[in-house]
Amino acid sequence: xxxxxxxxxxENKIILAIVYLAIGYILIKIIDFIAGKYKKKRGTNIKxxxxxxxxxxxxxxxxxxxIASMSEFMQNFSNTILMSSSLIVVILGFVFQEGLSNxxxxxxxxxxxPFEVGDRxxxxxxxxxxxxxxxxxxxxxxxxANIADNAECIIPNxxxxxxxxRNLTMQDSxxxxxxxxxxxxxxxxxxxxxxxxxxxxxxxxLANPRTIDKRPDKSKPLFVNVALNPxxxxxxxxxxxxTPEDNYFACSEVRQxxxxxxxxxxxxxAYNHLDVxxxxxxxxxEIVEExxxxxxxxxxxxxxxxxDK
Numbered sequence: 001x002x003x004x005x006x007x008x009x010x011e012n013k014i015i016l017a018i019v020y021l022a023i024g025y026i027l028i029k030i031i032d033f034i035a036g037k038y039k040k041k042r043g044t045n046i047k048x049x050x051x052x053x054x055x056x057x058x059x060x061x062x063x064x065x066x067i068a069s070m071s072e073f074m075q076n077f078s079n080t081i082l083m084s085s086s087l088i089v090v091i092l093g094f095v096f097q098e099g100l101s102n103x104x105x106x107x108x109x110x111x112x113x114p115f116e117v118g119d120r121x122x123x124x125x126x127x128x129x130x131x132x133x134x135x136x137x138x139x140x141x142x143x144x145a146n147i148a149d150n151a152e153c154i155i156p157n158x159x160x161x162x163x164x165x166r167n168l169t170m171q172d173s174x175x176x177x178x179x180x181x182x183x184x185x186x187x188x189x190x191x192x193x194x195x196x197x198x199x200x201x202x203x204x205x206l207a208n209p210r211t212i213d214k215r216p217d218k219s220k221p222l223f224v225n226v227a228l229n230p231x232x233x234x235x236x237x238x239x240x241x242x243t244p245e246d247n248y249f250a251c252s253e254v255r256q257x258x259x260x261x262x263x264x265x266x267x268x269x270a271y272n273h274l275d276v277x278x279x280x281x282x283x284x285x286e287i288v289e290e291x292x293x294x295x296x297x298x299x300x301x302x303x304x305x306x307x308d309k
Contacts, residue, residue, distance in 0.1 A: 017067045024063035028056050046137050049117055050110045053138040098158070102140045105161035109137070115167050120147075120244065125155070125163040147244055168244075176240040179205065179251050181258060182232035182270040194233075197267050198224040201237055204257045210241050210250040232270035 035052045115121050115134055121144070122131040130153055132146040142160050144153045181201060188194045202222045205211055215222075227234040239254065241247040262269065 017070065020063050020066050024059050027059050031055050031059070046113055046116055046134075047110045049137045050106055050139070057139055098156075099140065102157040104158075106137065106139060106157040109142075109157060109161055114165050115169075119167055119169040122166040122168055123155070123160065123163045125159050130155075131168070175242060175244055175247055176238050177247050177251070178236045179239045179254060180234050180236045181255070182229070182234050183267060184270040185231075185233060187267055187270075188226075188233040193265075193267055194226075196265055197262070198226075198235055200258060200261045200265070200267075201235055201254075204254045204261065205237055205239050207257075208239075208250050208254055210246045210253070212240050212242060214240065231272070 031052060035048065038048055117134050117136060119134050120132065121134060122129060123144075130144060130146055131148070132144040132153065135143040135145055135152070137143075137157070139157075141154050141156050144155060145151075146153050179201075181197075183194075183197055187197070199221075201224060205222065206213060222237055225234075225236040227236065239247065239250055241250050259269075
């Protein structure tokens with residue numbers, strides 16, 4: 001009796017469709033569970049993330065196809081389409097051109113692996129530069145957590161694969177950045193003040209708790225590059241931290257400390273300024289009168305020259 005009941009229920013297309021959806025949902029959750037176990041054991045990587053998306057997409061497609069095939073209209077439609085295989089290829093290629101492109105480029109990225117999940121990368125695409133950490137990769141896109149504003153950037157795989165990618169995690173000094181401060185030429189002309197400005201920059205960098213010093217010989221001072229610009233003298237020294245985020249904080253803290261130290265030692269930062277000279281009205285009238293006299297004298301000289309000719 002129970003088998004007959006089950007048979008009758010399965011012959012009901014609505015009940016059967018619900019069963020298919022339940023099976024698909026359970027399979028997708030099983031894939032999530034296996035991927036979670038793999039992540040805890042070996043860590044997330046691009047290949048595992050992409051493979052998970054492929055399997056879940058295939059399960060979804062099979063379930064939807066099974067549900068659609070339960071309709072007589074869909075059965076007739078699929079039989080008609082399958083009889084002309086070239087037509088279906090053209091239609092699918094045209095409709096899913098962008099989607100298929102993302103899938104293909106996703107496979108290419110997983111094969112050559114220019115980066116892994118968790119790597120800090122910098123990409124240049126469409127005139128925009130994005131720097132951040134790779135969070136995951138799906139069939140369609142890759143998610144990057146932007147360092148600048150902590151926003152999640154959703155980048156199609158085709159765009160990512162055709163972009164210039166810098167894997168900053170692979171660099172030896174991935175958290176080493178130049179810190180530049182500018183002083184005026186008047187200050188730099190005094191050798192004592194120039195040397196003092198360099199020493200203060202070195203002291204504040206090494207005194208900051210976020211910075212690390214990997215130099216083999218710490219007895220030598222940090223190198224400070226002196227660059228001559230049109231209106232400023234730039235002092236640049238490299239600052240290294242454990243993470244890129246620490247570097248942002250460290251650079252800001254060092255600049256704030258230098259504001260106080262420079263002021264205490266009579267050193268001023270360079271800045272753009274204009275010298276404005278105010279004149280009394282009487283002096284203005286004198287200058288205008290002198291200019292008019294010179295112009296009149298020049299006209300008289302021209303007239304005399306023309307008369308002589």
